[in-house]
Amino acid sequence: MRKGEVDMQKLYYENPYIYEWEAKIINQREKDNFYIIELCDTAFYPEGGGQPRDFGTIDGVEVVDLFEENGIVYHVVNRRIEKQIVNCKIDFKRRFEHMQNHTGQHLLSSVFIELYDAPTNSFHLGDDYVSIDVGIENITDEIVQKVEDRVNELIFKNIPVKFYIVNFDEAKKLPLRKLPPTEVDIRIVEIEGIDYSPCCGTHVKSLGEIGMIKILKTEKYKNMTRVYFKCGMRLLKDFQEKNTIINNLNKKLSVPQNEIILKIDSMQNEIKNLTKELNLQKEINIEYIAKELINNSEGDIISRIYEDKKFDVIQMLGNKTSSLCDKPVILTSIPDKKVILTHNGKINLNCGQIFKEILPNFNGRGGGGPKFAQGSFEDIRNINDFIQVLIDRVKELS
Ligand SMILES: [Zn+2]
Structure with missing residues (x-):
């Protein structure tokens, strides 16, 4: 005051x-x-x-x-x-959570000093998260573990927390990390015999009421470490949420919790191998369809409308087909309402130019380069007319 x-x-x-x-x-x-x-x-x-x-x-x-x-x-x-x-x-539920986490912060900060001589430079207590920035540049799992063990050991001792007002002369006799200005009477929050902090906040009356402190994660912040933690009711809520997730994972993966990571690693590996195999099969399949397309097409242009193939498939099919023959290839995906025109470069035909020229007449959008062009349509009814005109134009030019 x-x-x-x-x-x-x-x-x-x-x-x-x-x-x-x-x-x-x-x-x-x-x-x-x-x-x-x-x-x-x-x-x-x-x-x-x-x-x-x-x-x-x-x-x-x-x-x-x-x-x-x-x-x-x-x-x-x-x-x-x-x-x-x-x-x-x-709202005392909210207030008590603040008391638990605020006292928890004083304790955590004092243990960082006790064990590593690392001061706390800032404190955030929000609805979103609780954190302190401590003066340690490279924190390790071992440091986190030791600090966490020590703070909880002190909580279990249920040490009283007191507060009182002192003047400057009295403040000088306390082991404060920073002395307050002389004209100020100062409120001290003391974790009996352990920590003396000038503080205007509200605190629990003994450490046992914090329940437990857990450091959730740490991250580099400037040349310090931001330490995220939770105490008391907030920690319980966090644990309940995490426990539900772990139990669900247990059920879904049919393994105990200490094998979940191993199981996920092996599943990820399996997915990687299956994807590789699938891509290989896709390539073989595309080549097969491309050959069939070439064998079944008469005339100088290959054109096919697919009712079931998506754009990425007709794109791959177009590339493969034009690599196997010297004809212009027109492929249509009905599900994606898209048409492509492509060739292998041995024909003197500018695909992009042709699309640019005739697409607007059919409410189509798109374009491309000399060897590949694509067009997309809002209305499926325009596609058939577009393909007819496209075939005529390609015949004319090639
Ligand atoms: Zn405080």
Whole structure:
């Protein structure tokens, strides 16, 4: 608390477990269609020290925002509250999660100092994720494991967490990592005998209430490491989700959880081999169809309409056919409403030019180069007429 600050009764400092209370409205003013309320006592935490604001209601009206000015917490609601004495409630499930994760952060940061002399440079506690940035450039699995083991060992000892206000002289005697400016009375959150942190957040009263801490992942961030973790209820929820996934994988793959990765590796290998084999078979198949197409075609142009083949297949078939004979090849995919014209380059015929010339007459779009062109159509009825004109034009030119 800064000197000269208004001594509003902040219940969350007195007792962070208060979630319902009666309070008197001492001021209410309108601003931009919202009402800003000042209460005689409040348990609404307004945001600070990396911890987000509380959610809740005043006389059943949702508090849509909170802010603090000169030591006073202001509550923003979207309609006037007529009563003087109001019932206030905060969403304690959310608040308690913040308490678990905030205290968890103090503990985790102190263990990084204890074991690796690595300071925490920033802290994020959001609805999305919780993380700290620690001063370790290259973190290893071993470091993560040791830190995780140590923090949980301390949690199981259920060490008390205390808070108190000290002045500068008293602060000097505490093992603080950074001394506060002299004019400020400072709130210390102490994990008894282990960690002393200046902090304005809300905390659990003993480490056991954190439940457990799990480091979920780490990533390089500037020349530090961003450590993502979860505590308490959030961790339980995460574990429940992951356990459901693992159980489903157990069932789907018919292997115990420690063999899931092996099983997926072997399935991926199998898919790779099957894909290879399939591609080989496709090539053999395409060659067979191409030869049949050549043998069954009369005249100087090969043309065939396929009711069942997709564009990628007629494209491969076109390439193969034109590599095996010197005739222009016109192939049509009815499912994709596409037509291709191709040849092997031994004929003096510019496929792209012809498409550019006649496609617009049939509401077709496309184009291409001298040896290959493609056109696509909105309406299947235009395709037959287009092919007739295309054949005539190719005959004329080649
Ligand atoms: Zn803190």
